[in-house]
Amino acid sequence: MGKIICAGLGPGDPDLISVRSDRVIRSARHIAFFRKAGRQGQARRTVDGMLHPAAIEHAMEYPITTELPFDSPDYIRLLSAFYDDWAARLRTLVANGAEVVVLCEGDPFLYGSFMHLYTRLRADVPIEVIPGIPGMVGCWNVLGEPMSWGDDVLTVVMGTLPEAELVAQMKTADALAIMKTGRNLPRVRRALAAAGRLEDAWLVERGTMPGQRIARLSEIEASDCPYFAIVLVHGQGRRPVAGAPE
Amino acid sequence: MGKIICAGLGPGDPDLISVRSDRVIRSARHIAFFRKAGRQGQARRTVDGMLHPAAIEHAMEYPITTELPFDSPDYIRLLSAFYDDWAARLRTLVANGAEVVVLCEGDPFLYGSFMHLYTRLRADVPIEVIPGIPGMVGCWNVLGEPMSWGDDVLTVVMGTLPEAELVAQMKTADALAIMKTGRNLPRVRRALAAAGRLEDAWLVERGTMPGQRIARLSEIEASDCPYFAIVLVHGQGRRPVAGAPE
Structure with a gap:
């Protein structure tokens, strides 16, 4: 029997893949990845030039x-x-002795699509999951500002949430990462404005990847709904000098 | 003039360092790292055997x-x-042409001590910061359960916060990561119980590192306050099948 290895890819720059994922990807004989039909897909693009012949x-x-x-x-x-169909196909490959590396953008256990295969396969297929740098971490790195300090509360929310809940979460957090923006961006903007956080919000599109764009959210056109973007608000640190050294 | 490169180390397993940080660390001629006096320190331990002679x-x-x-x-x-003293020493090294690699556990911009040097030096010293897999990501990876799904809200809080605020944050989040536990652990337990989340809470001590320990928080002794530990509560997914594929 073979196994499945889910390799976290990190935020998109291949240089930010972990040493372990990098090694596993380069030696893999079976590579699986999600994508929209007719596109190369971001996961596959990240490993371009790395795959075994x-x-x-x-x-x-x-x-x-x-x-x-x-x-x-x-x-x-x-x-x-x-997901059922691909779980069945991967199960067959593994039953025939294959080691299949499944690529996963960011970190597999943080809002990753791989989890839908994982829950279907974990009972009867050996699976190893290698963590990755989450996409949001890559995005706040390119902004070059500390994201959270001291006793800051960091909250990660999806732009798909109802507006009232977005506002409530934005008011009680210090640092904010907002994912699934795209066509939800107008609602995210309204919620940030209502919470008094819009002027401090940054939009990072395609962070760490070619075509990367950084903008103050308040300064982009209201009709501009970039596809692969995260909105970030930095924490200011509840205590300027963080407390105990770890 | 030289420069400073802050290399994010990830959660502790050297195999989880990024390809870029790994390369920078192995070729460095000046390596700086925080530690408590009289100890080797976790950052230095992580790179053991990797440094240039x-x-x-x-x-x-x-x-x-x-x-x-x-x-x-x-x-x-x-x-x-x-921090002032070390900022001055690093500034002098860089002024004399040195490239100094500063090690930072986890991700440097996420509650990292490096930020206290960064804010002191960024105006007049070239600094590059390489992201890392945050410690909490390594910890939820070793638990082997998806951390957040669909529209889950993920909140990161410090165990140093007042108990009432901990309870409020724990009630409005789906997935939870609680850092700075240690001697704050009794308060964290009380807050989780008050928020109805204690039975779902896991403690991960030294995640991805030698001596790693995993336990249900409700099952450990009340007097047990491990030093290098994170408490995690998994999100259950607000929608079982996540919405739009990215």
């Missing part, structure tokens, strides 16, 4: 839905069947 | 205080003078 690539292409909203029962059913 | 080591030893509480004005003054 004999590596067999398994592109796990999300079902295309131009008609179904992402949160409709039909779409969720379609997505669930898609 | 000609590397000059600069141990930045925290001032010892057996009498002063960590949050007293006197202690804060002492710590501030300590």
Whole structure:
């Protein structure tokens, strides 16, 4: 019996992959990765030039839905069947002795798609998961400002949440990372403004990757909804000199 | 003129250092790291066996205080003078052409001590900061459970916060990471119990490192206050099948 190794890729710059993931990816004979049909996909792009010449690539292409909203029962059913299908295919590969490396952007256990395979396979397939630098960590690194200090509370929220809850979370956090922005960005802006945090918010698009863009959220066009972007608000440190050295 | 490179080390396992930090550390001729006086220190231990034979080591030893509480004005003054002193020493090294690699556990911009040097030096010294896998990411990886799904809110809090605020944060978050535990652990336990989260809380001590320990927080002795530990509560996913594929 083989096994599955999920290799966290980090924020996108291949130089920020961990030594262990790097080694596993370079020696893999089976590489699997999610992507939208018709695109190369960010995970596969990150490892370009790293793969073994004999590596067999398994592109796990999300079902295309131009008609179904992402949160409709039909779409969720379609997505669930898609994960079932790939879980079955990977199980067969492993049963035949293959070691399959599944690429995962950021850290696999932090809002990662791999978890949908993990929950389906963990009972009967050996799985190793290698952590990665989360995308948000890469994004606050490129801003070059400390993200959280002292006793700061750091809260990570999704832009898909209802506006009232976004406002509540933004008011009680010191440092903020907001993911799943895209077409939710207008709501995120309104919520940040209502919480008094808009002027301190930064947008990082494609952080650590080619085409990286940094902007103050308050200064970008309201119609501008970049695709691969995170919004960050820095903590100011509840105590200017952090307390006890660890 | 030389420069300073702050190399994020990740959670403690040297195999989880990024490819870039690994390369920078192995080729460094000047290595600086924080530690308590009389100890090797976790950062230095992580890079054991990796340093160049000609590397000059600069141990930045925290001032010892057996009498002063960590949050007293006197202690804060002492710590501030300590950072001033090391900022001046590093500035002199760089002015003389040295490239100094400063080691930093986890990610440097996430509650990292390096930030106290960074704010003192950034105006007149070239500084590059390499991100790392945060300690908490390494800790949830060793638990082998997805940390956050779908629209989960993930909140990072310090065990040093007042109990009422801990309870409030624990009630409004889905996934929780609690740092600076140690002697604050009894308060953290009470707050988790009050928020109805104690039964779901895990303690990870020395995650990814030799001597790693994992336990349900509710099952350890109340008097047990491990030193290098993080408490985690997993999110359950506000939507079982995460929404839009990125």
